[in-house]
Amino acid sequence: MKSNAGTAPRIIPSRRQLSWFLCLRVLVITLFLGGAIFYQVQSTGYRPGSVLSYHYGLVGLSYLHALLSALALPRLKSVRCFIQSQLVWDLVVVAAFIYLTGGIDSPFSFLFIFVILCSGVFCRRKEILFTASAAAILYGSLVELQFFGYLPHPPWASFRPFVNEGEVFYAVFINVSGFFLTALLSGALAERFQKSEQALEKAEIDYVELEKLNQTLIANITSGLMIINEQGRIRSFNAAAAKITGYSLPEVYNRPTADIFPQIHVLDSNGFIVVGRGEGFFLDKERQLRPLGYSSSLVKDPQEKTLGLLVSFQDLTHLKEMEEALKQADRLAAVGRLAAGMAHEIRNPLASISGSVQLLMEGSNVSRDDLRLMRIVVKEADRLSRLLTDFLEYARPVPPKFEITDVSALLDELADMASSDPRFEKVKIVRDYPPGEKIRLDRQQIFQAVWNLVINAAEVLESGGTLRLGVLSRRGEIFVQDSGQGIPENIRDKIFEPFFTTKNNGTGLGLATTHAIVEAHGGKIEVSSVPGGGTRLTIKLQAR
Incomplete structure (x- = not known):
């Protein structure tokens, strides 16, 4: 496996950079060829067939080539081939210009250095050395051909008829050394420039990625x-x-x-x-x-x-609601502990009172008025016992044991119980659910919660009406709907509070117990009015 250490990946120049290169070349052509033409005109004037004609031709060709290159630039398929062709053209033009201005005596041999520097901007070190080698070969060939007399000597040329070996060696050595030193320096600078551009490009890419990441975080937080x-x-x-x-x-x-x-x-x-x-x-x-x-x-x-x-x-709305629920749970826990401690203290005297009164009622000397009073005492003792039982169920709820439950079967059982209860004698029960609807819940607790809702509806429908039981298993909802008069808006927020009741003989703990059971399941109860009269109480359970 070859190591790429020390080799900078190539950076492809943009079309904008190439456009600047073409503009700079036109400027150099105008400066040097134009300057040479101006010097010749000032010195000797224009004569047909003189060197000025060749200078004009070289300038024209250079401008034409620059124009054609600019037109081809937008349609480029290979930038590398375009750059190489431009460098080859520049080398040939510089060699021709040196030939026209005296060969070994031309002061413009340094123009090859410009070509090498241009290659350093767009090429890697190997290609820069190839450019320097081509410049050395062209210049050396030009001087050697002049030395051996193989170059044509037009009458306007400033060639010396004889050039000694020392001058040739000196000119070739100086210029070729300059070409390769320039190539080595340009290669080193080009590599550093390319590495700097790569680091800058990477930093720009990282910056763009970071900006996108920040925008994504801000949008999704x-x-x-x-x-x-x-x-x-x-x-x-x-x-x-x-x-x-x-x-x-x-x-x-x-x-x-x-x-x-x-x-x-x-x-x-x-x-x-x-x-x-x-x-x-x-x-x-x-x-x-x-x-x-x-x-x-x-x-x-x-x-x-x-x-x-x-x-x-x-x-913080939801958090405040949770805090309030926790406070209520803490209060219920305190009430539960108090109720558990008082249960025996209350139930034992009640049992003693009820038992003693019942024994007295069996006596033969009890008057009718006393018997009526004793029955009231027993009845109230039983009511207090039921109230205590309901209070304990509300204050000390048992954590639910979740299991997949056939809610349709649960409601069927409730409907059958209600049908045999005298309180539902005038109530029509409608089963609004298909068989086999299942929800994950505590069957015993939800049975108690729904039964409390059903009993509450029966008391509302004392004079008759319709009671509808339904299930929406996909939403985790069970509802009890009655066709009564509805719940007034001013008491709708209070119906789940303990000991709140609108009935003469109610304890005010049935709906409160239902609310506690549903909250223990992580759900909630919604109260809504039914078009045409009536109320729907919906138990909404969380999907599990």
């Missing part, structure tokens, strides 16, 4: 980001910020921050306010206040000049 200028106006707004607030960038651009974030303070008399962690509120698209958490930092340029303030923020 879940936190809202905005940049605020020194006037306290919004200058940038990412996609997450638009999603959180409901405002797009055009809607908030250059607006004062206080219009949307009234409780985020970004400026004071000393300038920007940097906040490590803060909380406040913002106005969403519906102009409702919603909680948010935010932090801010200064945006600076490479010279450490402050450009603005970057504010990162998150919507």
Whole structure:
């Protein structure tokens, strides 16, 4: 395996660089050939058949070649071949010019160095040495042919009739040495230039990639980001910020921050306010206040000049709801511990009272009025016992045991139970679900939760109506719908609170227990009105 160490990969010149090369060549031709023509005209004047005619011809050919090269440049298929052909042409033109201006006595032999330098701009070291070798061969051949008298000597030429060996050796040695030294230096400089261009190109590519990465991160980050200028106006707004607030960038651009974030303070008399962690509120698209958490930092340029303030923020609505749920869970846990401690203290006296009264009721000397009072005592003791049982179920919920459950069969069982219950005598039960609908849940707990909803609906439909049971398994939803009068808006938020009831003999724990069971499943209950009258209570469970 060959090592590429020390060999710089070739950088292909652009068409713009080649255009500059052609323009520079026309300038050099005009300068040197034009200068030679001007000198000849001033010295001897123009005579037909003189060297000026050849100079004019050489200038014309050079301009024509430059024009043809410029026309061919946009249609190039091989840049390398184009560059090589240009260098060959330049070598031939320089050799012809030296011939016309005296051969070994010509002062323009240094023009070969220009050609070598041009090759150093576009070629690698090997090709630069080839160019220097070609220049050395052309110049050496020209001088040797002049020395041996093989070159034609037109009458206008400034050739000396005889050239000694020492002059030939000296001219060839000096010029060829200059050609190769120039080639070596140009090669070294060309390699360093190419490496520098490659490093610059790589840095530019890295910069573009980094910019794309930053744009992708800003576009996809879940936190809202905005940049605020020194006037306290919004200058940038990412996609997450638009999603959180409901405002797009055009809607908030250059607006004062206080219009949307009234409780985020970004400026004071000393300038920007940097906040490590803060909380406040913002106005969403519906102009409702919603909680948010935010932090801010200064945006600076490479010279450490402050450009603005970057504010990162998150919507805390869901988090606040979770905090409230945790607080409620803590309260329930405390109530549960208290209830567990009091259960025996309450139940034992109740059992003693109920048992003692029942024994007294069996006596033969009990009057009718006393018997009626004793029945009231037993009845109330039983009611307190049921209330205590319901309270314990609410305050100390058992963690659900999830399993794939045939919800259709569960609702069938509930419907059969309801059909045999006297409370549903005037209620028509509609089963709005296909067989075999399955959801992952705790069967016993969800059975209890739905039964509580069914009982609540039966009490609403005391004078008759329709009770509809349904399942949407793809959404993880179970609903109970009645055709009653509906739930008034002013109490809709309270129906799941413990001990809240609108019934004379209700405990206010049935719907509260259902709510606790559903929350333990990670779901929620939605209350909605049904067109034409009635209420639908939907248990929405998380997909598992």
